Amino acid sequence: VYREVTEYAAILDDPRTAAAHVARALDVAWKVKRPVYLEIPRDMVSAGIDLPVDPPQVELRTDEGAVEEAVAEILSRLRAAERPVLIVGVEVHRFGLGALVIRLAEALGVPVASSFLGRGAFPIRHPQFAGTYLGVVSPAPLREVVESSDCVLLLGELISDTSLGVSADRLSERNLLLCVARDVFIGHHRYQDAPIDRVLARLAASPGLSRRAPAWRAPEAVPDTPSARDPHAPITIVDVIEALNAFADAHDDVPLVSDTGDCLFSAVEIRTNLCMGPAYYATMGFAVPAALGMQVSTGRRPLVLVGDGAFQMTGPELSHAVELGCNPVVVLLNNGSWEMLQAFFPAATYNRTVPWPFARLAELWGCRGFEVRTAAALRDALRLAWAGDGPALIEVTLQRGDISPVLSRFVAAFRQRVNRPLP
Amino acid sequence: VYREVTEYAAILDDPRTAAAHVARALDVAWKVKRPVYLEIPRDMVSAGIDLPVDPPQVELRTDEGAVEEAVAEILSRLRAAERPVLIVGVEVHRFGLGALVIRLAEALGVPVASSFLGRGAFPIRHPQFAGTYLGVVSPAPLREVVESSDCVLLLGELISDTSLGVSADRLSERNLLLCVARDVFIGHHRYQDAPIDRVLARLAASPGLSRRAPAWRAPEAVPDTPSARDPHAPITIVDVIEALNAFADAHDDVPLVSDTGDCLFSAVEIRTNLCMGPAYYATMGFAVPAALGMQVSTGRRPLVLVGDGAFQMTGPELSHAVELGCNPVVVLLNNGSWEMLQAFFPAATYNRTVPWPFARLAELWGCRGFEVRTAAALRDALRLAWAGDGPALIEVTLQRGDISPVLSRFVAAFRQRVNRPLP
Amino acid sequence: VYREVTEYAAILDDPRTAAAHVARALDVAWKVKRPVYLEIPRDMVSAGIDLPVDPPQVELRTDEGAVEEAVAEILSRLRAAERPVLIVGVEVHRFGLGALVIRLAEALGVPVASSFLGRGAFPIRHPQFAGTYLGVVSPAPLREVVESSDCVLLLGELISDTSLGVSADRLSERNLLLCVARDVFIGHHRYQDAPIDRVLARLAASPGLSRRAPAWRAPEAVPDTPSARDPHAPITIVDVIEALNAFADAHDDVPLVSDTGDCLFSAVEIRTNLCMGPAYYATMGFAVPAALGMQVSTGRRPLVLVGDGAFQMTGPELSHAVELGCNPVVVLLNNGSWEMLQAFFPAATYNRTVPWPFARLAELWGCRGFEVRTAAALRDALRLAWAGDGPALIEVTLQRGDISPVLSRFVAAFRQRVNRPLP
């Protein structure tokens, strides 16, 4: 429904104009939260430029009439709805609108889901948080909440396969209200130049949002009772998720940093308030360096989820942890392959990884190393690793082909989709 | 409210791909009624190309949901309105929707105005035709009809100074419904991919459009009684308009071809069913060649309105009339200057034209020539010229500074506008 | 041998950078004598800009080593040659190098031809001027001078069909030395960044250029004796050239302004020192307005050569002559057609012009008008017209198909060329 390019592009080939271009580009990037492009010819790299004392300000147009009309229509739709729901997208984080969204959600008392990219933009352990919605990939209760809604207010996210899963079309256009950076879409019509921060501020400040009934609450997560499975049997990815949720329950504030691939799909079911991950495509190898960056910049000790393939790309960066004063706990899911790619194309013969003795390598890089093959061993290793002061790596040996429930449903949905004509 | 570039552009630098580009460009031009741009490098001009047997078809997207939702909102607004009005724009002509618009107008029984560019897209002598709306420039009765309307349905025209005059903002956004090529705008929201032909067809076919009251009718034009002024006094532009209206009343079918400048503003008050003129800016010299083109292609003998300045640019083309079998009657308004430019910038000293003996030159070019200085003489000359078989040129000597009422109001509105800060 | 784009292009979309772009563009245009392109978006037309107090200067690179090596090779080739010749091109005029070229030519004492575009860049009545070289189109004596030369120094002109005629390949690459704006080409090699003004200055200042033998002199033009033809027979284009040469002999300083088409080819044989004409393609209608411009800016009364087709495009501008204080004598060659186009494509049926009574029209526009049909009458009319104070137009009635000797040879050469495969 929405596609636009707002970036700014310029070539800095003249010192007299370079400063104005730089200032303008930064201003645009900051205001539209989109990439800008500045090409600096090689012979200009060290050219001196005059910094503008009063750099030009980009004035993004706001159509006050459109904001007013759009807010009125959204309110009227919300009030008329019986089962409204919010879905929170990544722009809520980019534009710094988290507090505003929590206020709006609590006033409305409705269930709140997140998009895939938006996971973490709304606190995952908030009682109104219903889960990360991924279309038919989502668990049945979440699908029921979202898909039976007669008014879905989606905040800060384009609808695409990377945001809401392969089955974005489960959201009826008839019931969808969509606020993105500078536009509001309702049904088949669009309000332009209605910035999301203005619209959200107006909505959150509107009187009479509260519903009479008590606020919706997510059902209790299954308590961390011992799984029905033998804790000494070979460990599965489901066991890993369960163990990490138990850990997250016990360590309220631990942030999760996840790599792409099945790690990312597993992370959808791990209930840490904060979850940091890459944007899906072409991002393998994100987690280890990102975890160091997070701890350096925030001081928070992260739990890291990474696959064997991703670790072979950037994992050796872990050797910097001690020097940087970081002590992440890395859970390395070793299934001996690029398993997500294998899952989508089972006939592929090129996804096997070369075996590394990850735990022993980690020890040579200054970490404590663990090798675990059972759920019990993982729980022990997590406890020991977290109790230690230094960085640690826990290599979890999984069976090839053992993928998370979310990825499993995703693959099934994908196959179903590609087997019928595109819409 | 609306600005978009839909043209197609390509460089034909490879014979293998040239044919596909040409076919695609023509297809786009035909379907979007907008310019396309094909650059042919000089060394490719005579390159042979393979014509595609099955040229690619550009499929313009239609959003059926948007068409349906937009039509529903337009109908609901029309039905709720007490004083709806239609304004017909130039795209009605470009997309060939004239008959459909007449059907819709007659079903609704409402007043119909045209835009400036759209003059002639709806029959000017139709009983529901209320005039060409030009904002504050329009005569008071027409302004009353349009500006007091609680539902203005504008068909096929962007709102700009060339379409609806300097005071387009007199049309309240609250009451405006706007259908253009591929979009519908209502209030502050927009339906995309809702093609005007689809929307109009759906509207015209909707049941229950008719109003109980009889259809609105334009007030009778002032009958062609002798003016209060002395028919033998020096002629004014108002006398010219009056004389031409008398002529149009007596010759129902005569098409008017007008040049730009005060001719074009005068033409707004001349009641010929068909009026052909240029698009306002940078088009001086349009009328004489256009009149030949019209007669060659349609066989209809035109009445032509042209100024002295415009005639000095392209008027000598009249020497082709006899050879082409054309016999236009050219009314040349000679005020010795580029009077419209003078009217906007009265301090200008460069708008005087060099004097030509137009009637005598016309005779050397094979036409019958008349020089008139009074209203009576103009009426006689028109009668004689029309009675003759050949082309004729009637030079009407006006006073410098004598401009039409429409231009006069336009200048006043323009001055008022530029003296206050832009909106 | 040479093709390069040196123009400067920019889009003025930011007032902060606009002034720098404008200054740079003007500087480039002035220094490279080539077009520059500045696109001004519509909403920037009246934007205020800050004029740079110290505008950036474009430094065109000069390779002193290349200048030195090139001059040395040119001198060595000139000194070794037995029959050197100069050809003067249009850049000699553009870069203001006329005096330098005369000095060089007189020191060398060699024949000097001009290119077609360069006609007038070297004084046509200079004793060393050998004619305008147009390849096989040139008269035999000039071809002998140029084509038998063992060292052709071509100054300031690209080799192309518009400069040196259809048979540019008659100039042996082996014997050709070519200096253009910023390059010298000799044989198959090229010196870059060797500006023509620097190279010419170095050449003209070189010692020992003079040859022992006296300077070459053009053969005497045939004196203005009465032609063998009956002066009272219907006039031909050859008679016109002869009459104009007689007039030029008697009026040393009269400048000639010629339109394109056969006028331009005829002008090649008319010996006025100064000749102003358009650049060949797509320039019909140049002469009458250009003549007014020349007289307004230089005060010199021009002789004007124009065809009936070109006059129908822009000739009515002559009506401004009296008001502007201009009194050109316009010789209008009326053959009732666009004869040059007809000559190249004799099967064409669309080149006939519509007849105008040119002399009588001219009188209505304030000129004295003459109609001549014989050589004697043309000579009388020229004398009377020149004796008068005001502008005059002499319509010379020619037979259709009567074309100048130069055009006639050009057409023959063209046909011969297109009938064989391109080189």
Add this chain to the structure above:
Amino acid sequence: VYREVTEYAAILDDPRTAAAHVARALDVAWKVKRPVYLEIPRDMVSAGIDLPVDPPQVELRTDEGAVEEAVAEILSRLRAAERPVLIVGVEVHRFGLGALVIRLAEALGVPVASSFLGRGAFPIRHPQFAGTYLGVVSPAPLREVVESSDCVLLLGELISDTSLGVSADRLSERNLLLCVARDVFIGHHRYQDAPIDRVLARLAASPGLSRRAPAWRAPEAVPDTPSARDPHAPITIVDVIEALNAFADAHDDVPLVSDTGDCLFSAVEIRTNLCMGPAYYATMGFAVPAALGMQVSTGRRPLVLVGDGAFQMTGPELSHAVELGCNPVVVLLNNGSWEMLQAFFPAATYNRTVPWPFARLAELWGCRGFEVRTAAALRDALRLAWAGDGPALIEVTLQRGDISPVLSRFVAAFRQRVNRPLP
């Protein structure tokens, strides 16, 4: 002296034209040995295209006259010279002209140097090979050979800091003949469209190239006698070069694969016939993957030179060696820093690497690991490593700040240059 862009660029946005663009791009890339750029919009990635049965062939223009004239001038300069020398550049390898150059060099009997990028394009152990010329960075005897030459024929390389070092200006323009892809430059002039393969073939086939005197021969390399230094003292980079040369003398055919940085500068003094390295800038981490690629594609077992910094970027790829059947011997120069960068900016505080136990890591990745700290130990380790069947890594511990003689001279020359105004 030379800068040109010959690449081909296209956007594949239409399946009907895509195949032609692809075929043309490949053809251009193959013929000009330069990059081409094809942009494939995301929605076209899997579009079907029609492969052209007869793809368009790009005809690069050859100017036979220019080839002939250029060859004649080169031969005349070579014959007139007393101390001619050849320098072989990288295009000799790209265009596959190695055999032709050896033929020409042996016929001329002159010394042959290579450029930095061209090292290996001429056999390094050929008796006429004089070394890799890097301007003032080169050893004195090589500088004497090249800089005292009165005719330097440089084949297949642009003159730049990456090709011939910081002091390319030591090559007098007066004595320089330069053949690159499509041009020949001599002194200040240039022959265009004279392809290097055509020029070289003509040169090599010219009679009478041989000189009467016997061919020049490089002085004997210092024999592999034990160094004056204590073989049990801490090892230096000079010891490493000496040990590798001893190894190369004993293993005639071993190819050297070098990373960038001081490895690359050291490689200039290592006498293996074949040397493969990256193109200087932005290429750190080249060696280990390249060595695997070389062995997979050629079957030759390489000696690899890599620094600790580069190994930390891509070295873990070594874990693929066993699986791929490769057994490179990697000599890892561990000075604990990015030493080349440190050498240029000694005040930098950010070039230290984090310590890795490289030999032990290598053993975990399936290699034999050695740690050496003396020259004697390196020689032993090289012997043992080469004797083994599998891959091996020899970590050589160097002192920080110990850089090769070539880099040392390079840094000195660079500092001298940046301390004076640029030329």
